[in-house]
Amino acid sequence: MTEKNTQIIEAGMKLFAHKGFSATSVQEIATESSISKGSFYLHFKSKDDLLLAILQHQFAIISEAFDKQTATNQSPREKFIHQQAAWFSHFINHREFFIMLAKEQAIPQNETVKKLLFEKQMEAHRYYRQSMLAIYGPDVEKYSWDLTFLIDGMIHSYMRVILLSNEDIDLTKLANFILSRMDSIVKDIHNDTPLLTNDKANELLSRFLFDNETNLEKIVANLEEEIQKLDEEELFITLQVIKEEIMKEKPRIPVIQGMLSNFDDYPSLHHYRNVILGYYANKQ
Template sequence: MEDKAILIIENAIKLFAKKGYSTTSVQEIANECDISKGAFYLHFKSKDALLLEVFNHYSRQIQLKSDEIQATDLDPRTKFVKQLTVTYQEIIKHRDFIIMQIREQAIPFNKDIEDFMQHMRFNSYLFYKRNLLAIYGKDIDQTIWEVTLLMQGMFKAYLDLIIIEGVELDVEQLCESILRRADYLVEGFNRTGDQPVINDDIMNRVIPEDYYYNQLYTIVETLREMKTDSNEDIEVTISVLLEEIQKEQPRLAVIKGMLSNLEEEDRFKGVSGQIRTFFQI
């Protein structure tokens, strides 16, 4: 994204938080950025389009930090706690903006916003599922979706206390506690044999099959773009990686080896984290 567009986004979110979305005009945003109104429209076709890009921008920031953690050699429990922690921290940074949106109920309901919200829900489901599988393995095979939804509910309940009620909590300690609650859930299901309400059949009807392929397609396109601006050794690594991740039965050992090569350069850590998250390696 261009620096000017990021400048507009950052100033807009300050104005939205201070004045509210509905009462902030495009002219005021342009004035805050020291640009003309026409220059604003070179980057965003409307204020609604800007708001959508605000959501996209900050969701990408969270995803990037999460992917960087995924690319580390930390154990699955530590990764999950750190990923939950940065998610809370990034959301808390924009508490005033979130509060203003809640009070105004001013988010325009349109297809783009609806698609964004759906994308975030699906991403959240898969984020919890993949991390919980990495932590608990076969112990959670039958109850993975149930525990996933219960974990999301806990995360949101604490978030409401922090954002809406203004409760101050040690976020890292909170995330460690949330994971311990997951331990209790997994242990309880396994001890009692209680059957989950939510299973694969239900969630397969919720998340379209092509959503998984779209995620992989995005990763593939990112790698192809980065390949054009790389030296010969990196080009070979990316070529092997592209071929492997698109196989019907990719070899995880090969993928891990190629990622180890890429992760020597900081610019590849984000996409490497996405691949590790997708294949849970």
């Protein structure tokens, strides 16, 4: 990203936070950036394009903060708590912008922004599920999707609290508190039947994913990341066959289904197997 692009992004964030997205003009952004209106269009096609760049910039900062925690020698529990504290801190530091984003009625009409936010929500679900499995172990595998949506709901509820509160909140203590509540849930969850089995959750997610035109290639890219962690030659070969079929004008669905069955013995791949199966089931 160029220095001028960063300057315009920061100016746009400031104005959107104070005036709102719809009420801010391109001329105002240009003036705040100390450039002409014509120069603005050399860097961004439109105000919507700028909003997309701002969000991508925000997510990049959050991702970098998470990576710093991942790089340190911590237990899964410690890592999760510190990552959530970093997440909360970022939202507080950009409080006005995110409040505007939540309230602005025009934003959901922007399909590109809507798609980005949806994809990030899907990534969040994946992150929460992996975190729950890492913290509580394979015994919670069949409850992993229920735990994912429970902790996602808690975190989003407390995000609203910290965004609207004028009081200082100990963010590490808050993250600890949320995870302690999950401890209580996990302690008794084995007495219940899962509401969201892997198959049900992935069927629902695949419906949402592909109804919103999420790129199948993105799903396969995430699958490839998981396979690299497992480092099994058979899985790399399977993935290559799947990728070749997907790229064809008329993919052979039975071949894809057969290849996906090779993931049956790898629980971490079941999500991707089921999502891709759900996608092609809708094509038949």
